Amino acid sequence: IQHSEPDRNLPWPQDRTVVMGILNVTPDSFHDGGRYERIKDAVARAEAMIDAGADVIDVGGESTRPGADPVEIEEELDRVVPVVEELADLEVPISVDTRRPEVARAVIDAGADVLNDVEGLQDPEMRRVAAETGVPVVLMHSIEAPVDPENEIHYDDVVEETIRELGDRLLAAEKAGVDREQVIIDPGIGFGKTAREGFELLDRLAEFEALGCPLLFGHSHKSMFGLTGEQAGAAPNSTIAATAIAARNGADIIRVHDVAENVAAVNVADAAADPEGFEP
Numbered sequence: 001i002q003h004s005e006p007d008r009n010l011p012w013p014q015d016r017t018v019v020m021g022i023l024n025v026t027p028d029s030f031h032d033g034g035r036y037e038r039i040k041d042a043v044a045r046a047e048a049m050i051d052a053g054a055d056v057i058d059v060g061g062e063s064t065r066p067g068a069d070p071v072e073i074e075e076e077l078d079r080v081v082p083v084v085e086e087l088a089d090l091e092v093p094i095s096v097d098t099r100r101p102e103v104a105r106a107v108i109d110a111g112a113d114v115l116n117d118v119e120g121l122q123d124p125e126m127r128r129v130a131a132e133t134g135v136p137v138v139l140m141h142s143i144e145a146p147v148d149p150e151n152e153i154h155y156d157d158v159v160e161e162t163i164r165e166l167g168d169r170l171l172a173a174e175k176a177g178v179d180r181e182q183v184i185i186d187p188g189i190g191f192g193k194t195a196r197e198g199f200e201l202l203d204r205l206a207e208f209e210a211l212g213c214p215l216l217f218g219h220s221h222k223s224m225f226g227l228t229g230e231q232a233g234a235a236p237n238s239t240i241a242a243t244a245i246a247a248r249n250g251a252d253i254i255r256v257h258d259v260a261e262n263v264a265a266v267n268v269a270d271a272a273a274d275p276e277g278f279e280p
């Protein structure tokens, strides 16, 4: 499976699988230091991921794990804006994982290059920000984020239905003035989907080509790997293995915590996809 046509003006290479390093700036993701410590640590962690081969850094100030408590907007701004300001000078693009238009506007003003909306631009105001700024936007499939664990969602065919619903979101975005060329799609692993549905999506990733957009796959340390003997939050080996399969099945961007290991996995997949043409 070759990557989507390299005709998008995205801020990363389009002839190989791109690695997005996850930078959580939620308090529980740092040892207990002061605010300034946290910002310093965040920048150091971003630089370490870049040194390990990350092509883009995804900054997130609100955990959207199933059942997570929503964070006040002021708190989210206070967490992400200072970090984006520091990272804006680094040589790789910065994406921000946020559901909030206020945060989206603020981080773009602060130098963020990409919006990563786990609610798939369901908020009309988020569609307006994407349309007005023209930045690349990751449109992730989720009926809601965080998903209420009590909310029993049933799919007959998770792949078909996810593609269809992403298609609907794409249309709504285009109606709001978002250019299809700026959209990256994402199946939203773990967001209202079971472990087995996660593996079904991994196996049939190529079917998402139908939407004609680059595809981001975000499986790192997720609960689907309970099926393969690892735990949510501690699934390094399953994550690396799934990265290789996802890249070989057409994922254009892989969103991970452990950059070096997953860079190796995408290199293996890309080399297998094009043994003659692959360049290390």
Ligand SMILES: Nc1nc2[nH]c(SCC(=O)O)nc2c(=O)[nH]1
Residues within 6 Å of the ligand: 063, 064, 065, 097, 116, 117, 118, 138, 140, 186, 188, 189, 216, 217, 218, 219, 220, 222, 255
């Ligand atoms: N685009 C995109 N953004 C995300 N943000 C999270 S937060 C939950 C976690 O990392 O465990 N997951 C994803 C994902 O799968 N895709």
